[in-house]
Amino acid sequence: MTHQLKDGGQVLNVGMLARVEGEGGMHIEIRDRQVVDVKLNIFEPPRFYEGFLRGRKYTEPPDITARICGICPVAYQSASTEAMETICGVTTTDAIQDMRRLLYCGEWIESHALHIFMLHAPDFLGYESVIEMAKTHGDVVKMALRLKKAGNDLMEVVGGRAIHPVNVKVGGFYRMPTVAELQGLRPDLERGLEDALAAVELVAGFDFPDMEQTYTYVSLRHPQWYPLERGTEVVASNGTRFPVAEIASHIKEFHVEHSNALHATFDGGMYFVGPLARYSNSFDQLSSRCQEAALAAGLAETCRNPFKSIIVRCVELAYAFEEALRIIDGWTDGHPPSVPVEPRAGEGVGASEAPRGTIWHRYRIDADGIIEDAQIVPPTSQNQASIEHDLRTAAQQWVDLDDHTLTHRCEEAIRNYDPCISCATHFLDLRVERS
Secondary structure, three states, X not given: OEEEOOOOOEEEOOOOOOOOEOOOEEEEEEEOOEEEXXXXXXXXXXXXXXHHHXXXXXXXXXXXXXXXXXXXXXXXXXXXXXXXHHHOOOOOOHHHHHHHHHHHHHHHHHHHHHHXXXXXXXXXXXXXXXXXXXXXXXXXXXXXXXXXXXXXXXXHHHHOOOOOOOOEEOOEEOXXXXXXXXXXXXXXXXXXXXXXXXXXXXXXXXXXXXXXXXXXXXXXXXXXXXXXXXXXXXXXXXXXXXXXXXXXXXXXEEOOOOOOOOEEEEOOEOEEOOHXXXXXXXXXXXXXXXXXHHXXXXXXXXXXXXXXHHHHHHHHHHHHHXXXXXXHHOOOOOOOOEOOOOOOOEEEEEEEEEOOEEEEEEEEEOOOOEEEEEEXXXXXXXXXXXXXXXXXXXXXXXXXXXXXXXXXXXXXXXXXXXXXXXXXXXXXXXXXXXX
8 A cells, every 4th residue: 555645755555575474564765766764674473482491491492492483493493402412511423413414404395495486486487476376387386396295204204293393302303214214205305306406497597686795694514514404613704703602702683673573793794694695605515416506507606696595595405305315325224313411501502504594592501401591593583684785775776666566576585585584583564655
């Protein structure tokens, strides 16, 4: 709905942002064809997870925090278990880490497939929804459903169910899947890999607006593999690197008046987490097949165009299928599902790479394992400042468009981030003022 202001400005209100999870609004103020203010107003009510974790047992965060999100619950489980195991001085086995990575592959597959095809591709193909897109791109939508099902099936076998897995615990798992169970997934995973590589080629043909990010890319880094379920250090595109345990001294959260979600800075400045950061900071750790697919799709080893994040997600989708097949082919029966974890007083941090970016948890527990303090920092809240920056850039670039078209362009810029607003509040009512 559009109406004129007394001072000659213009206000545009959009009831809700489509094709993202959660609720929020945005305010854009334009004066003399210059964008002078942009605010992303996340008004979804906070859910106080950090507050009600206090007083709970150290064994409970994997099950509790998984309920924060139905799309990336494994990210919360992985970060919370790593934090607790760090506090308690426990090192898990290679088999447990492989199975955690396999579970994470399932989450990446189902989440990336959902975003790429159901939420983001309609923007580039000119459709309001995937339902409309299916009328002329039925084969693409069928492929998307196959991909997502492969991820869901993998999560169900390893995690106990596809949404909010119940097989994860501090110290490992309640049970390990068998070779027979995992091999049963192999045909769909093999086809999924080919589908994902085809998707890279497909989305590379989309028409991408010109936009380059300049802010710092931050992601996890592991010496042996592309970051998914864990990393040994945090790296930034400006050359900064430090152990995961020190992340709270570099990333600082703060309140802003216009949002229920916290904003954050990295060493005092704006930064970005997500697929573009992972890809640009760890291109060398992708498989050769995924590297070749990325370069053939027109990407360089670093990508700073947020609209091309859909290509990077397809590359990561293919990588997740490759990793899943690698782990399954090397799996044998008979591994203990967990290691004992006895509580001790202390503080620790755990981090992982959710599909939409780095997530980290910090906990402090007492000698009996009771949680005294909890901090959960999801990727969408970390990216709020960079989203607002992109919106300012996009709105200025397209300031002469009519309000309807400008609204859609701004929504597309937000969807580049695959934001999970429900996670960020522990989009889009759009308001544009012109004069």
